[in-house]
Amino acid sequence: MEPEILVDHLRxxxxKEQAKISDAAISILVRASEGSVRDAMSLMDQAISNHSAETTAEEVREMIGLADRSRVLDLFSLIMEGNASSALNELSSQYADGADPIIIIKELAEITHWISVVKISPNTADDPTVTNDERDRGLKFSKSLSMRSLTRMWQMLLKILDEISFAPNAMIAAEMAIIRLTHVSELPSPDEIIKKIEKESLSIEQRNNEKKKSEKGSSYQPPIISLKNENLAVRAEKVIEAPLQKFKVFEDVLSLIRFNRDMKLLVETExxxxxxxxxxxxxEFxxxxxxxxxxxxxxxKKLKSWTGEYWGITIVNEGGGPTIAEQRNKSTQDLHVQVMKNPxxxxxxxxxxxxIINEVHLQKPEIKEAITDELINNEEEWDPFEDND
Structure with a gap:
């Protein structure tokens, strides 16, 4: 059932039961039931029966075992700011208040997904299971955070949830997760690193040349480019050459596949x-x-394994030329046509x-030249169909 309808139904x-329960508590029950009417009514019946006065959101969270959503949003904010110390303190505080560390990590993943969706479609923030404060903060996060950082956060949280079951202690695993997430949030994207290196590389070579002129006879030590907020250094060599420059044309890629004897991949590629x-x-193909x-x-995957470098593969629906096999067949046909014209x-x-002509083999240039000279010299003496009797 849709959340809006389920909220109205629980109200x-x-x-009818003359039970007092807050709207925030109902929202939590709807979210926890994941659209199931039976589960939602069962949870509400349990929540109402445990409290004579109005049932609050905090009481429902404690009953279900959920973390405080607003406090998880606080933790999310500290992580994205890269504030590891404050994020660990907030995690410890929630743990001291009875929150399950694994539930906190799952809540972080749900928040990351929700903000990503809101960033693409802001209308989805108008969810009846979300409080006004959560809605306002979610919209603010969706505007300030990049999709790249959100998807990176999502991927890491999924990996953390997969690894946390093998940890000796859930709280220890959660703390290490927070440390990793806060440090990764500060890292520049791969595109930013590449742009930084490209921008610096040209000026580096100029500075090196000037240094070598002023310090003749001294040993050459390549400089280091340091990237901000990164324990990363790139040593600039005297001549900077891209590692994939030896694969200048696509035929070089085919030669690489052939060299590694992956015949299945070679046949499919051709x-x-x-x-x-x-x-x-x-x-792009x-x-x-x-x-x-x-x-x-x-x-x-194979090209990355063989070269040690990432290869970008793009698939399009049109604009492709003939396959290698088609090119080879056309060359063979053209060669047969030329041969058939030979007197x-x-x-x-x-x-x-x-x-019939089954195959045509081209002679090496030096052999072809020698045979041509011989035929010219003996043109009048030799006739392959002359009667020698």
Whole structure:
């Protein structure tokens, strides 16, 4: 059942039963029931029976074992600010008040998902199961936080939830999770790191040249580029060369696959991939109808495994050229057409009816030149169909 309808239904039941329960408590019950009318009514009956006066949101949270949503939002805010010390204190405070560390981590994941959805569609913030304070804070977070940081937070929380079951103590695992999350929130994105390196690399080489001129005879020590808020250093060599520059054309990628003897991937790449655009580290192509859906991911993983560098794979629906196999077949057909125009070949086929050309092998330049010279020198002396009797 939709949350709005379920909230109204619980209010109606509470009024009929002459039970006092706050709107915030009803919202928590609806959220905990996940749309199940039976579960929601069972939880409300349990909450009402345990309290003679008005049932509050705090009492419902304690009964269900949920963390205080507003305090989890406080913790979320401290994490995204990179304030590890205050975030750990807030976690300890909630734990002291009876909150389950695993529940807190799950609540953080739910909040991250909710804010991500609100960022894309702000109307989703108008959820009856969300309090006004939570709604206002969620909208504020959705405007101030980037989608990149939210998706990174979501991925890390999922991994943490998967690892927390193996930890010796749930609180210890939660504390380590908070430390990791706060430090990652400060890290620049990969794109920002690349831009920083590219911006600095040109000026570095200029400074190195000036230093070498002023300090002749001294040993050369490559400088270090330090990135803010990162325990990261990139040593700039005298000549900066991209590690994938040796794969200048797509044929070099095919040679790499062939060298590693992955024949299945080679056959699929040559037959089912229509190249649109290529540059070292990035391949854009269109798949044929016969291609398997996992071909792009397998190709990307293999190239990263063989080169040690990430390869960007982009799939488009149009604009692809002929496959390698189609190009090879066309070249073979064109070569056969050229061969059929050769006077000597024509003469052979005329004298041997039913003969066909199966394969055409191109001679090496030096052999071709030697044979041509020999034929020219003996043109009048040799006739392959001359009667020698």
């Amino acid at each position: 109606f039941i509470a009024t 037959n089912y991939l229509r190249l649109v655009k290529y540059q070292p580290g990035r391949i 269109q798949l044929t109808k016969e291609a398997s859906s996992d071909l792009p991911s397998r190709l990307s 000597m070949v024509k003469l052979v086929l005329e004298n041997f009816p039913g003969s």
